[in-house]
Amino acid sequence: MVSGRIPQVTQVVRQTTRDLRRHNRAALLSSLYLRGPVSRLELVAESGLSAATVTNVVSELIADGVVAEAGSVESDGGRPRTLLAVRPEFGHVVGVDVSETHVEVGLFDCALGTLGTVRHPLVGTRLDPDEVAGLVRTGIAEVLEGGEPDAVFGVGIGVPGAVRDGGIVHAPTLGWRGVAFADLIHPHIAAPLHLDNRARTLGQVESWRGAGRGAERAIVALLGVGVGAAVATAGPSHPGITTSEWGHTVVKAGGAACRCGSHGCLEAYVGTEAVVRHYADRVGREPVIGDESDAELARIVEEAREPGPAADVLAETGEYLGIGIANLINLLSPDRVVLSGSAGAIMGPAILPAVRDAVRRHALGYLAERTEVVLGRLGPEAVALGAATLPIAQLLASGGRTG
Numbered sequence: 001m002v003s004g005r006i007p008q009v010t011q012v013v014r015q016t017t018r019d020l021r022r023h024n025r026a027a028l029l030s031s032l033y034l035r036g037p038v039s040r041l042e043l044v045a046e047s048g049l050s051a052a053t054v055t056n057v058v059s060e061l062i063a064d065g066v067v068a069e070a071g072s073v074e075s076d077g078g079r080p081r082t083l084l085a086v087r088p089e090f091g092h093v094v095g096v097d098v099s100e101t102h103v104e105v106g107l108f109d110c111a112l113g114t115l116g117t118v119r120h121p122l123v124g125t126r127l128d129p130d131e132v133a134g135l136v137r138t139g140i141a142e143v144l145e146g147g148e149p150d151a152v153f154g155v156g157i158g159v160p161g162a163v164r165d166g167g168i169v170h171a172p173t174l175g176w177r178g179v180a181f182a183d184l185i186h187p188h189i190a191a192p193l194h195l196d197n198r199a200r201t202l203g204q205v206e207s208w209r210g211a212g213r214g215a216e217r218a219i220v221a222l223l224g225v226g227v228g229a230a231v232a233t234a235g236p237s238h239p240g241i242t243t244s245e246w247g248h249t250v251v252k253a254g255g256a257a258c259r260c261g262s263h264g265c266l267e268a269y270v271g272t273e274a275v276v277r278h279y280a281d282r283v284g285r286e287p288v289i290g291d292e293s294d295a296e297l298a299r300i301v302e303e304a305r306e307p308g309p310a311a312d313v314l315a316e317t318g319e320y321l322g323i324g325i326a327n328l329i330n331l332l333s334p335d336r337v338v339l340s341g342s343a344g345a346i347m348g349p350a351i352l353p354a355v356r357d358a359v360r361r362h363a364l365g366y367l368a369e370r371t372e373v374v375l376g377r378l379g380p381e382a383v384a385l386g387a388a389t390l391p392i393a394q395l396l397a398s399g400g401r402t403g
């Protein structure tokens with residue numbers, strides 16, 4: 001028999017009221033952050049809450065230092081409306097991108113403005129988790145040097161592969177199977193730690209702040225050494241994000257060998273090192289891979305301004321990327337596809353016309369005509385910025401409480 005005290009009715013009511021207040025705070029803060037600056041009137045219209053509730057919650061958020069007034073806009077015939085926004089200086093977050101070739105650490109303010117970044121190359125393909133964790137800790141210490149470590153309310157880390165059970169990483173491309181990565185960082189870092197797949201966090205930041213903003217269903221392509229895609233679907237407050245192993249879908253039967261063991265994968269044609277290798281094969285020299293591969297890709301893009309092997313390789317890259325995107329369009333019918341990640345930033349502008357042309361030829365017309373293919377707007381540090389959205393998402397969900 002279950003024993004125990006039956007809760008008093010007043011306690012239940014108090015609990016429910018508190019839950020409701022917390023829920024309203026979280027909903028309004030999310031709206032403010034993701035759509036801001038916004039007026040109180042817009043918050044009322046968007047949330048469906050009463051004007052009195054919105055006024056009370058906003059006053060609380062202002063008193064707590066999370067939100068501040070940010071100018072005003074003219075309204076039709078009435079008084080100018082005051083705009084509200086989350087205060088960038090409310091606190092800082094750290095975003096860490098663990099890629100196949102480097103660890104990049106960024107310090108950002110609460111509005112995701114960049115305060116500083118550092119980058120450490122990784123050497124080799126079977127990376128020791130302790131060594132990578134050491135570089136992450138070093139990078140975090142470096143970006144915090146001379147700053148205010150106490151202002152940091154969270155650290156987000158984006159990793160290749162899947163993250164399960166709060167910090168266990170399965171990343172076959174790094175050779176990690178069930179690595180308790182969070183445990184290697186956590187004892188050394190005071191702020192709460194959040195880990196997630198880096199394609200997912202990139203999808204989140206592109207849909208919050210980048211080229212995915214406002215789309216009903218945006219596919220954010222992470223183009224780097226590894227290739228992945230996140231699907232961001234608009235929701236009532238946050239976009240819902242799912243990821244896929246898009247880089248390992250086959251675009252050419254019997255094609256180039258992929259590091260996953262298969263042949264003809266998209267990644268084997270459009271990943272940074274794949275493009276660099278295809279170029280090296282054509283000109284008969286050793287490929288420049290590892291942390292230098294981004295610089296080599298930039299050089300190939302430059303060389304491709306004139307006809308020759310570099311232009312041929314990029315034309316092929318654009319064709320296969322277009323096929324990969326056409327497959328996504330036929331499967332998922334997005335309204336926008338964003339080319340992001342470091343390789344997206346480096347080669348995106350050069351290959352975009354070829355990508356769009358291939359999409360037109362390979363996707364079903366009625367689906368392709370409602371899909372725009374665009375470049376990401378967040379630059380090469382987009383993935384570290386994406387990781388920084390993890391503690392921000394936690395802040396929004398808690399209604400602005402960092403404790």
Ligand SMILES: [Zn+2]
Nearest residue numbers: 248258260265
């Ligand atoms: Zn593969």
